[in-house]
Amino acid sequence: MSANSRLTIAAHALAWIGLYQRQGHEVATSEQIATSANTNPVVIRRLLGELRRAGLVESRRGVGAGWSLARELESMTLLDVYEAVEPGPLFAMHRTTPDQECVVGHGIQPTMQRIYEGIEQTLRHELAGVTLENVLQDVLATPR
Template identity: 40%
Template sequence: MDARLSRMLHLLIHMGRMQGPLTSETAATMLGTNPVVVRRTMAGLREAGYVRSVKGHGGGWSLTCGLESITMLDVHRALGENRIFAFGPADPAPACLVEQAVNESLQGALQEAEALLLQRLADVTLADIADDFERRMAALTPSCS
């Protein structure tokens, strides 16, 4: 399973809550991976204009816009729009008429499901996710009365 979208959403929301830049080393520790993997993955977000990076002491990754300006679809596209589904036709050009019927039915279902998923990704901003996090945190924090 490709978890890059989930992992980058995670990092971007943390970045939106931070006062300063996030180093690749800190991000790698958060994600349980290597700083090189973080830099490689963040490169697509930088090219899309959602983050910037500064080298050297005090440097790191920071957002170029607010979380309300970035959707899950934006991040998905910046990461290279990986295949949504891991399954598909056994033979894309079969001679068997049954296999042709199966492929057409399966392809239609996959196209509909992908369109629905992409629309949902477009409807959710990172600010929406961050707000959900804030609600969850507030529910855990005892109120002082």
């Protein structure tokens, strides 16, 4: 599985913005978040753009521009973030259609499809059980 870090970075960004706003600031810049995540501001803007499309954050342009939360961290779950930044399914089918003349080739795809759907459903349920507020609290509780 060639795992990516999109969910991790997106959660990082949201926790960062949330904490920054609680410290009295209105907006956070992609530059600041990128420094914390040790990556490029464009990477952050790309991810936050997807979170904006999902209604999780808002952006302002012009001078004093930046990003702010569109709702409270308590009302955002990792499932919201996952759905915003992870398009595809967890497991893929065959890249070419298996031999439909063969009993196994014919039945394998519907069978695996059903199994995978059940697993993704469980994954979603799991992700829905963690709010970004949970994440931030856990982060703040990490011993120095």
